[in-house]
Amino acid sequence: MLAAEIPGATKRRGDLDAAAAIRLSEWLRGYRPIQGIPDELFDPTGRPREYWLNFLGDLAEYTPDELKSRFSLATRHIRDTGVSHRVYGEENERSWPLSPVPLIIGHREWAQIAAGVEQRARLMEELLRDIYGDGRLVADGAIPAAALTGSPDFIRAMRGVAPPGGRYLQLYAADLGRGPDGRWWVLGDRTQAPSGAGYELENRLVLSRAYPNLYNAMNVERLAPFFAALRKGLAQAAERKDPRICLLTPGPYSETYFEQAHLARYLGFLLVEGDDLVVRDGRAYVRTIAGLKRVDVILRRVDADFVDPLELNSASRLGVPGLLEAIRVGGVAVLNMPGSGVLESKALLGFLPKLCRRLLGEELKMPNVATWWCGQPSERARVERDPDLAIGPAFNVQQPDEFLTKPRLVGDLSAEERKELFSRLDDRPCDFVGQEVVRLSTTPVLRDGRLEPAPFVLRVFVAATPDGYCVMPGGFCRTSDFPDVRAISMGAGARTADVWVITEKPVERVTLLANKDDVKVRRIMGQLPSRAADNLFWLGRYLERAEATLRLVRSLCTSLMDSEAAIHGAGETLVRLEELLIAWGALDEDAAGRRALDAARDALHDLKAFGSVIYLVRAARRTAASMRERLSPDFWTLLLNLESGLVDPARHLLSEADALQQVESALQSLAALSGLAQENMNRSAGWRFLDMGRRLERGINTCRFTRALSHEAATTDDLDLLLDLADSQITYRARYLVGLSLTPVLDMVMLDPFNTRSLAFQIVTLAEHLSSLPSLLEDGMMEEPANILLTLSSEVKTQSAADLNAAKMRKLELALMRLSDAVAARYFLQGANAVPTIKLAGLA
Structure with a gap:
């Protein structure tokens, strides 16, 4: 069947070539909608919708291999950037399951959907205003009291509390499906803390990359205006003109943590956990490296029962003690307001038509599933x-x-x-x-090159803005791999699809860029939350520790190779090398005396050894995962590649050459991560803490290596190994032509400020970082980290290599450890009792 023979195909843009027409014909002939169930591909008369034919026709112009290649390249972004979700009750994350075919909706039909969900958002706002305000609906019998108070989401403590900013709902969402008559029905309301908007951003990014020409030709409505409106609405809830807005997350083990981090990065909000916030004198503050900074608005993704352990769930570790009191006195706007989740109760669904007529004076435009309480x-x-x-x-x-x-x-x-x-x-x-039993309508999906119907649920978002309500032109679509489902969650057998709202005219390209006159230029260091600084600091330490372990393992591997480099292969040097790995935690004590190859394998791959390379890299990845909003996609990709390159379930089969190849590849990945941080990260406080972690760890490692290998009876092998571990072989050979000698090796590794791997260089760099960080003290006295570092710097500068012994090196190592503790105590404000060292009055 050619394009002209396909019903409705004559309205397609242009003509298809023969191969594309055949593919399109095969897709349509093989498509079998479920009997009695509405399908998005076909209109009520059974003819394919024009915009679906336009899309499928353009898609058919790609050969099967090209289509697969395009989508694979685009979805590589999902793996590389760690786009993921977590199924409730599971420990591990799952990769994001995206369909290559979007859900397409015409603009006329979308206008009806938008009108229905916008009305529903207004209704929900008025309901909350009465439930937590005058209570006339219960008093007049319009709502039975038990239908409200029976819900665990009804927060009695919020009765009579006027919402700071004037709104209860900042973001509302409705789950939709087509009813048997083809009309859209509401399957459920999302008023607690709606999720999915950030995932829709990712879906759009991936599909627009896969089919850029097709995406632009289809005139798909852009998402950026909705998020700009959401941001303006949140800013309006604050008292100050230039507010500080935070997104409160349950943490990295949340089912949708990636989405929360992505939204925070996209909207420019601080991503915070409960421990990052503190309430003092009726106001909320975020713990930063510059002390406590006032928070004006909190967009919460923590369920209401967990937001304040003082007044609600006392077992909660996700909330902020005293937050409800801060809301009462107007010290912070928390959106959606705690207690708004009561409207998600199915007990209320049967009352909504009458309530809409009473509160809005309108008939409910979009009905919900018939429900009897x-x-x-x-x-x-x-x-x-x-x-x-x-x-x-x-x-x-x-x-x-x-x-x-x-x-x-x-x-x-x-x-x-x-x-x-x-x-x-x-x-x-x-x-x-x-x-009534809900049977979901279907939308086309591609499976193994065939077009098949899949049941779906569409979540549509509405944001309150200064100019009224704004509906996202698109939404979060979930499809099922099974032909007959009554509900869909992101568990087994569920996928997601981008949602394209098609217009008849070309769509203006818009972004979140603000008017230049609306933004005040600023260059500040103190916005970094303490938890983020802590994580960046330890990310740097884990990466540096992994590199040091890799250098130790490389020395083990080269000791087994038949080459001139194999000078550490026997004797006391090899024993010391193994002792270092045991002390490092990369090997257990039973490893002493084992074959060097076995020791190298374990130091690389033993998941139970806290000092092994794979353990450290996974610790780095977990730490990075808790602050994804602060790391670039390239950084995350390199980190995932580093981990995947070290996973080897059959490590007992690794030869010396295989192990060495893994070590070299891992060292190259670490070098790339280091280069990315140096060249691509803004020189803000976050970069400084990442680099401080690396410098401190490198300094400590250098002291340990030098103590172990530069004793009075040190051999040429010992000194050569020390230069290897300190990555200073080339520099030493260029400077000294007489061969290895203890004193010059000590000077280069420990005291030379021009050697980027020496202890002295790390101290100089640490001093530069500390001098650039904000100070809390107002009395002119030196803070503890700077005090320790000044003493340490003086000792290194005045130290002679000839007089440097193990005791002095141990003293320097302990000083670095004290510096690490002092940095943590000063900048990483932790716990409910952490207070700033200056008065709260005047905190910005």
């Missing part, structure tokens, strides 16, 4: 006698109870299960609702 006798009786209804929880709960966490179709239950369900229903009818 069993807290009312007549509704309960209807649910009990209708076996085709699904009985599910009325409220959101996290307890491990299958009857209160997912809907159950009565007809699918065994007699014993049905008896238990109705017993629970008799005991606490308010905890249950009955709902």
